[in-house]
Amino acid sequence: MQARTTAKTIAGAALGIAMTALLATRPAAAQDKTVTMGAILPLSGLFSTLGPPERDAMQMAVEKINAGGGFEVGGQKYKLALKVLDDESTAATVGIAAFRQLVQVDKVPVLVLADNTRNYASLLQRFPLPLLNILDSTYPSILDVDKHVFLLRSDTPAYVPGAVWYLANVLHKKRIAWIGSAADPYSTGIETWVKKAATEYGVEIVADVNYPPGTTNFSPFIQTAMAAKPDAIYLGGVTQEVLPVAKQLFQAGIRDLPVVHNSGATPTQAKQIIGEDLYNDVMATNYDFAGSLPETSDNPATKTFYKDFLARYKEYPDDLTMWAYDAPYVLIGAMRKAGSVTDREKIYQAMLTQKVPPETISGWMPAEGGKLFHGRDAQTLSEGVRWCTATKTIAPAFLYFMDGLKVTDQKIIENGCGG
Amino acid sequence: MLQQALVNGVVLGALFALLGVGLTLVYGVMDVPNFAQAGVVTLGAYIMVTLHQAAHWPFFLAVAGGVLAAGLISVATERFAYRFVRTRPLAAPAVALGLLLILDNSALELWGGDHVSLTPPYGAGLIQLGGMTVPAIGVALVLTAAVSMLLLWLLLTRTGIGRAIRAVSQNPEAAATLGIELERQYVTAFFISGLLAGLAAFAYAPTYAVFPYMADGVIFDGFVVVILGGLGNVWGAALGGILLGLVESLSAVYVSAAYQTAIGFVVLLLVIVLRPAGLFATTARRVA
Numbered sequence: 001m002q003a004r005t006t007a008k009t010i011a012g013a014a015l016g017i018a019m020t021a022l023l024a025t026r027p028a029a030a031q032d033k034t035v036t037m038g039a040i041l042p043l044s045g046l047f048s049t050l051g052p053p054e055r056d057a058m059q060m061a062v063e064k065i066n067a068g069g070g071f072e073v074g075g076q077k078y079k080l081a082l083k084v085l086d087d088e089s090t091a092a093t094v095g096i097a098a099f100r101q102l103v104q105v106d107k108v109p110v111l112v113l114a115d116n117t118r119n120y121a122s123l124l125q126r127f128p129l130p131l132l133n134i135l136d137s138t139y140p141s142i143l144d145v146d147k148h149v150f151l152l153r154s155d156t157p158a159y160v161p162g163a164v165w166y167l168a169n170v171l172h173k174k175r176i177a178w179i180g181s182a183a184d185p186y187s188t189g190i191e192t193w194v195k196k197a198a199t200e201y202g203v204e205i206v207a208d209v210n211y212p213p214g215t216t217n218f219s220p221f222i223q224t225a226m227a228a229k230p231d232a233i234y235l236g237g238v239t240q241e242v243l244p245v246a247k248q249l250f251q252a253g254i255r256d257l258p259v260v261h262n263s264g265a266t267p268t269q270a271k272q273i274i275g276e277d278l279y280n281d282v283m284a285t286n287y288d289f290a291g292s293l294p295e296t297s298d299n300p301a302t303k304t305f306y307k308d309f310l311a312r313y314k315e316y317p318d319d320l321t322m323w324a325y326d327a328p329y330v331l332i333g334a335m336r337k338a339g340s341v342t343d344r345e346k347i348y349q350a351m352l353t354q355k356v357p358p359e360t361i362s363g364w365m366p367a368e369g370g371k372l373f374h375g376r377d378a379q380t381l382s383e384g385v386r387w388c389t390a391t392k393t394i395a396p397a398f399l400y401f402m403d404g405l406k407v408t409d410q411k412i413i414e415n416g417c418g419g
Numbered sequence: 420m421l422q423q424a425l426v427n428g429v430v431l432g433a434l435f436a437l438l439g440v441g442l443t444l445v446y447g448v449m450d451v452p453n454f455a456q457a458g459v460v461t462l463g464a465y466i467m468v469t470l471h472q473a474a475h476w477p478f479f480l481a482v483a484g485g486v487l488a489a490g491l492i493s494v495a496t497e498r499f500a501y502r503f504v505r506t507r508p509l510a511a512p513a514v515a516l517g518l519l520l521i522l523d524n525s526a527l528e529l530w531g532g533d534h535v536s537l538t539p540p541y542g543a544g545l546i547q548l549g550g551m552t553v554p555a556i557g558v559a560l561v562l563t564a565a566v567s568m569l570l571l572w573l574l575l576t577r578t579g580i581g582r583a584i585r586a587v588s589q590n591p592e593a594a595a596t597l598g599i600e601l602e603r604q605y606v607t608a609f610f611i612s613g614l615l616a617g618l619a620a621f622a623y624a625p626t627y628a629v630f631p632y633m634a635d636g637v638i639f640d641g642f643v644v645v646i647l648g649g650l651g652n653v654w655g656a657a658l659g660g661i662l663l664g665l666v667e668s669l670s671a672v673y674v675s676a677a678y679q680t681a682i683g684f685v686v687l688l689l690v691i692v693l694r695p696a697g698l699f700a701t702t703a704r705r706v707a
């Protein structure tokens with residue numbers, strides 16, 4: 001009796017093991033595989049205001065995609081994973097190692113980058129793969145680095161001239177002092193287009209100063225700029241370059257001139273970098289011109305993204321976060337069209353001709369035939385925002401689209417802070 | 420224009436002097452080029468920010484906490500690193516650079532890479548001075564430097580502690596023979612140097628931002644000041660700081676703002692060639 005019971009127990013256990021093994025080895029097609037999307041972002045260092053919100057936005061999209069059951073390519077269901085490596089704002093060393101890790105070791109099908117795209121040119125030639133850039137609008141355009149580079153934002157000429165046009169035609173300022181960063185290609189690219197636009201719109205650049213790398217005391221540069229008696233200041237560079245200069249302008253007593261830049265600084269960043277006691281006063285005269293913002297969009301999905309991001313990360317989402325959120329959908333769209341999650345060349349070809357993915361929220365202005373990319377550049381409306389001291393936040397001031405140096409689709413918003 | 424450049428130069432020079440005096444004090448007693456002083460400035464600034472913004476200490480109490488912490492961190496660098504290379508001066512620069520990396524990266528690990536702000540209550544203040552507008556934080560910087568150096572001078576010339584430090588600086592063997600405890604003087608010199616680093620953090624951070632590498636660039640100006648003033652010469656460092664600040668400020672306005680730092684180093688080269696012991700060197704080595 002005991003022997004039969006033991007035999008039953010053994011048989012039951014064996015059956016259980018067999019079932020477990022069977023389940024574990026069921027055909028691969030019935031399981032969800034995972035596609036990993038690679039990204040190299042500045043999560044620390046000089047450009048660290050840029051990387052974390054981009055990572056967070058992409059992660060939100062990835063979670064939403066997976067919560068909805070993932071995505072299907074060639075009859076196979078997939079989940080999406082995101083692997084982000086920090087380049088520590090030193091692309092030439094840490095960034096290169098991150099590229100090798102993601103592209104050669106992890107074999108990601110597509111790479112997302114934020115800045116210093118030129119740094120990866122030789123690696124891209126050796127290991128070609130579609131490269132989606134969500135930030136780097138330096139001039140000359142990064143699109144000439146390699147045919148595999150896509151820019152998931154409007155390029156410098158699409159938004160900088162609009163800032164000068166606004167200064168000349170709305171604020172009626174005709175004497176601009178430029179203060180930029182000599183070592184930052186983003187700043188030098190903006191400077192190029194500020195000068196082109198100034199010539200076009202009859203604005204004079206009365207001072208042109210660029211501070212060397214590592215500068216923390218801007219007083220000589222501010223003094224040189226102010227000696228030319230400008231009626232507006234234009235600051236070149238990213239948030240962590242622009243806001244300290246704006247702070248020192250304020251501390252030097254320059255508090256009544258418009259201060260214009262293309263930094264995309266959020267109220268959260270302004271508070272953190274300038275300080276809680278000062279930021280509202282420092283930002284009071286600031287105007288920032290870049291991509292359109294989720295807050296001002298009419299698209300319900302974009303508004304939902306804005307609310308969700310703000311609630312989850314306690315940080316104001318800007319244009320970069322919106323483009324970053326869309327990046328996983330652009331990747332999935334290209335893989336679906338290519339019919340492959342691994343063939344980089346097929347995905348690249350599909351990327352060139354894919355239409356605007358319907359799940360995206362950035363308000364892309366489609367190219368001919370509804371394609372996402374104009375060549376390899378995806379474009380949105382540009383937007384100028386002003387600071388609202390009553391609410392300690394930003395509000396739209398100017399929506400526009402540039403056709404060369406001609407402003408089109410313009411909408412001047414007079415009461416952004418009050419509306 | 421000239422007046423404003425002079426005022427800017429004095430403000431900048433006060434910062435250089437504050438950094439330079441701390442460096443020269445340590446060099447005077449131990450022959451160590453203390454690059455790690457930049458890391459002490461950074462940690463001091465972060466501690467002030469944390470005490471003020473996270474622990475909600477009143478601003479000046481947070482500053483006092485940060486200055487004291489900077490003094491202790493500086494002592495720790497001496498106890499855990501420099502004392503082992505005291506008899507091997509060629510190893511000291513490598514140790515100093517290694518310590519700087521450790522301190523900077525500790526800040527990065529503890530507080531992250533984001534820029535944060537230390538804003539004093541007078542951060543928005545402006546002072547009219549003879550037709551010029553001077554930021555209140557600039558005035559605070561100059562006053563901090565002036566008071567610090569006066570107190571340091573009194574300490575070094577009017578107290579037993581100061582006399583002992585000077586004796587060690589001039590001749591450690593003779594000082595030891597006279598019963599002066601060398602170890603205590605080394606620790607004291609590093610503690611004072613750390614306090615000066617903390618004061619530099621308090622004066623410097625409100626003008627820019629607090630981040631892990633905030634003082635790595637400006638510390639080189641501190642070393643230029645030390646060499647200009649004569650190694651180990653506290654008053655030389657103070658005057659050298661003001662001189663360098665004026666040179667950089669005036670050259671930025673009248674030559675080229677882009678080359679202001681380079682021009683400071685040209686002055687340094689000229690001093691090294693024409694007066695190798697420094698502009699304010701004396702025949703006897705001293706720290707007062």
